[in-house]
Amino acid sequence: MIRLAHRWPGLVAGLLLLVLSLSGALLSIFPIVERLSSVQADALSTAELAERIQAVHPEVEQIRRRPSGRISAYWSENGVPRAAVIDPATGREIASADPNPFERWLTRLHRSLLFGDAGRMVMAAGAAAMLVLAVSGTALIARRAGGWRRWFSPLRGPLATRLHVELARIAVGGLLLSSATALWMTALTFDLLPDGPSSRLTEVEGGGRTGMPVAGMDVLKRTPVSQLRSLSFPDPADATDVFTLKTDRGTSHLDQGTGVLLAWSDPSAWQRVSETIDMLHTGRGAAALGLVLGFMALSVPVMAGTGFVLWFAGWRARPRIRGNVAAGRAETVLLVGSEGGSTWGFAATLHTALSAAGQTVHAAPMSSFEPARYRQARRILILSATYGDSAAPASARGFLDRLKFLPAAPSAALAVLGFGDRSFPGYCAFAQAVADVAEAEGWHMLVPFRTVNRQSPQDFACWGQSLGAAMGLELELAHQPVRPAAFPLTLVSRRDYGAEVQAPTIILRFALPKSPFWLRLTGRGFGRFVAGDLLGVLPDSSAVPRFYSLASGERDGFIEIVVRKHPAGLCSGQLFELRPGDAINAFLRRNPGFHAGRDAAPLILVGAGTGIGPLAGFIRANARRRPIRLFFGMRHPDSDFLYGEELEGWRRNGQLQRFDTACSRARQPRYVQDALRGESAEVARMVREGARVMVCGGRDMAAGVSAALADILAPIGLTPALLRAEGRYVEDVF
Numbered sequence: 001m002i003r004l005a006h007r008w009p010g011l012v013a014g015l016l017l018l019v020l021s022l023s024g025a026l027l028s029i030f031p032i033v034e035r036l037s038s039v040q041a042d043a044l045s046t047a048e049l050a051e052r053i054q055a056v057h058p059e060v061e062q063i064r065r066r067p068s069g070r071i072s073a074y075w076s077e078n079g080v081p082r083a084a085v086i087d088p089a090t091g092r093e094i095a096s097a098d099p100n101p102f103e104r105w106l107t108r109l110h111r112s113l114l115f116g117d118a119g120r121m122v123m124a125a126g127a128a129a130m131l132v133l134a135v136s137g138t139a140l141i142a143r144r145a146g147g148w149r150r151w152f153s154p155l156r157g158p159l160a161t162r163l164h165v166e167l168a169r170i171a172v173g174g175l176l177l178s179s180a181t182a183l184w185m186t187a188l189t190f191d192l193l194p195d196g197p198s199s200r201l202t203e204v205e206g207g208g209r210t211g212m213p214v215a216g217m218d219v220l221k222r223t224p225v226s227q228l229r230s231l232s233f234p235d236p237a238d239a240t241d242v243f244t245l246k247t248d249r250g251t252s253h254l255d256q257g258t259g260v261l262l263a264w265s266d267p268s269a270w271q272r273v274s275e276t277i278d279m280l281h282t283g284r285g286a287a288a289l290g291l292v293l294g295f296m297a298l299s300v301p302v303m304a305g306t307g308f309v310l311w312f313a314g315w316r317a318r319p320r321i322r323g324n325v326a327a328g329r330a331e332t333v334l335l336v337g338s339e340g341g342s343t344w345g346f347a348a349t350l351h352t353a354l355s356a357a358g359q360t361v362h363a364a365p366m367s368s369f370e371p372a373r374y375r376q377a378r379r380i381l382i383l384s385a386t387y388g389d390s391a392a393p394a395s396a397r398g399f400l401d402r403l404k405f406l407p408a409a410p411s412a413a414l415a416v417l418g419f420g421d422r423s424f425p426g427y428c429a430f431a432q433a434v435a436d437v438a439e440a441e442g443w444h445m446l447v448p449f450r451t452v453n454r455q456s457p458q459d460f461a462c463w464g465q466s467l468g469a470a471m472g473l474e475l476e477l478a479h480q481p482v483r484p485a486a487f488p489l490t491l492v493s494r495r496d497y498g499a500e501v502q503a504p505t506i507i508l509r510f511a512l513p514k515s516p517f518w519l520r521l522t523g524r525g526f527g528r529f530v531a532g533d534l535l536g537v538l539p540d541s542s543a544v545p546r547f548y549s550l551a552s553g554e555r556d557g558f559i560e561i562v563v564r565k566h567p568a569g570l571c572s573g574q575l576f577e578l579r580p581g582d583a584i585n586a587f588l589r590r591n592p593g594f595h596a597g598r599d600a601a602p603l604i605l606v607g608a609g610t611g612i613g614p615l616a617g618f619i620r621a622n623a624r625r626r627p628i629r630l631f632f633g634m635r636h637p638d639s640d641f642l643y644g645e646e647l648e649g650w651r652r653n654g655q656l657q658r659f660d661t662a663c664s665r666a667r668q669p670r671y672v673q674d675a676l677r678g679e680s681a682e683v684a685r686m687v688r689e690g691a692r693v694m695v696c697g698g699r700d701m702a703a704g705v706s707a708a709l710a711d712i713l714a715p716i717g718l719t720p721a722l723l724r725a726e727g728r729y730v731e732d733v734f
């Protein structure tokens with residue numbers, strides 16, 4: 001909803017916003033230029049100023065002072081009205097009082113697009129669009145950052161996103177102010193707000209005398225020029241006419257024969273508010289603020305450009321399903337939960353097969369779930385992946401909550417198919433949770449919950465058969481996984497380990513691929529990454545990627561992974577064949593659940609075998625020298641001590657406080673959990689002081705580490721589960 005409120009005003013009013021912001025930014029320069037070029041006379045009294053001007057121009061009718069301090073005078077010469085900027089020191093004219101024609105044109109363009117009242121209304125609509133964009137943008141930034149307090153937290157994602165959000169979080173305050181004040185000023189222009197003085201002056205008449213010199217009038221002597229707005233002179237031939245003095249405090253009338261104050265009126269509260277708003281919007285009287293707001297307005301063209309690029313990239317990346325029927329007309333509603341996009345491919349295959357069987361099918365992301373719209377639906381089919389600890393993939397965010405809070409289960413029957421990878425501890429856990437909640441809420445299940453491991457076409461075809469049987473259809477789902485978009489990565493170096501202990505392992509280092517600016521802008525480049533993210537490697541004859549934890553971050557300038565050779569493993573087999581100069585096809589997948597973070601909390605890193613990869617990446621990136629302790633398990637120090645030399649170097653220069661190793665095939669075999677127990681007092685102390693524990697390696701090792709940690713933490717009243725709930729115990733297991 002907020003996203004829609006942000007997208008549409010931006011797309012519809014984009015050009016208008018460009019004109020508004022650019023003209024506004026240029027206009028913000030004039031007040032400061034005027035202020036710097038005006039001769040200031042704030043130390044003078046209004047009486048002295050009026051006397052000097054009257055000495056040079058006896059016919060003077062009015063003196064005005066602008067918020068910049070510029071003084072101008074108005075008089076008639078032979079019946080012709082004249083106006084000039086005045087030097088307050090001499091009372092003489094120094095320049096024409098007419099505004100600069102460019103400034104006048106720009107002001108008209110900014111206020112009304114040069115089209116009078118109709119133009120004013122269009123520009124007001126532009127200001128309203130800007131206000132909606134600023135408010136919705138503020139909410140989106142806070143949501144993205146994870147709360148208001150994290151407003152300036154570091155950003156990730158494509159260049160266009162980062163530019164857009166980075167500028168927005170600096171400029172949004174100024175844009176909110178400029179657009180809200182613009183709307184107020186438009187309302188004033190169209191008389192939609194009251195704007196008169198609080199006590200209306202009744203007709204004031206002089207006492208019938210004339211000729212008192214201005215220099216002698218007490219009120220004018222007591223009014224410093226810094227408070228003056230205007231002084232209107234009376235007609236000397238009309239003894240009832242009076243002086244009118246307008247200052248920051250109000251309006252007064254003076255007898256021209258005695259200088260006596262005849263009447264006074266305060267400005268109304270509305271007037272004061274309107275004047276403040278005028279000042280905030282135009283910078284007149286607050287030139288420096290005006291300039292700051294002008295600078296902020298300059299961010300609008302960049303945000304409009306990047307906003308358009310983001311919308312266009314999202315529109316292009318949206319999965320296209322041919323013949324998708326509207327939600328209200330479909331008998332079958334197909335909801336998809338996907339992060340990397342592969343589940344959409346399965347959904348397209350299912351959509352095609354059901355449509356060919358005569359069904360009307362609507363496919364949509366799970367996040368758009370709204371049962372009230374599915375008026376004709378007889379069944380809802382959910383295909384969903386799982387990411388991390390039972391977490392929802394991107395296109396299914398918020399689904400479970402909406403499911404739980406439905407007033408009643410719909411009459412349509414439900415089928416849930418989970419997509420996942422058995423190597424993760426929470427195999428298909430999110431899809432399973434969806435099926436469990438739906439059953440608990442009383443949904444009728446069309447077929448039992450099933451799963452698809454590693455995008456297996458066979459698992460999918462099998463589920464298709466049971467679905468077809470339940471629907472009374474012949475459903476053959478022959479899915480060909482689509483190869484994800486990948487980048488060629490060239491191998492720079494390889495280091496071999498572990499052959500002697502039957503654990504052949506390599507550390508592979510690839511060059512960073514160079515992506516053109518346009519691809520980086522739209523997020524289609526290789527992307528930014530840190531250690532702990534994943535590299536999806538596509539073996540030559542398969543469309544299904546294998547994921548490896550990254551042992552380096554983008555800042556290191558290379559891509560590094562650690563690979564163990566699996567007997568008959570297709571991908572690891574191909575990686576072991578690589579020689580420097582050879583290339584593979586790979587892509588990046590973010591893994592925020594296993595990042596070291598940028599805070600200073602101490603880290604306890606525990607890994608075995610190839611699990612050292614991301615942990616080594618964290619240590620390498622530890623430029624700030626946060627306290628890190630490493631526990632590393634291997635088979636034999638002479639054979640598979642991965643990163644052995646680097647670890648010693650990192651320890652010497654303070655990036656690593658200490659490391660302990662455990663060797664399972666040494667003379668005294670030990671596992672990494674034994675090393676952890678050997679340091680239990682120190683581990684407990686670090687945890688008590690806020691350390692985070694990060695474990696990477698095989699599932700058995702992770703279970704052993706968890707058990708050891710449970711024993712170590714028991715005396716201080718903590719458990720691994722408690723730490724996990726606080727995000728202080730994370731695992732990356734395989």
Ligand SMILES: Cc1cc2nc3c(=O)[nH]c(=O)nc-3n(C[C@H](O)[C@H](O)[C@H](O)COP(=O)(O)O)c2cc1C
Pocket residue numbers: 337338339340341342343344385386387388389390391393419420421422424425426427428429454455534547589590591
């Ligand atoms: C970072 C990451 C975390 C994952 N976490 C899990 C998980 O916890 N459980 C699971 O069964 N599968 C997990 N998977 C595997 C994906 O769910 C599986 O590959 C799925 O087919 C991807 O579908 P998608 O491309 O539509 O997102 C994970 C994959 C990645 C890359």
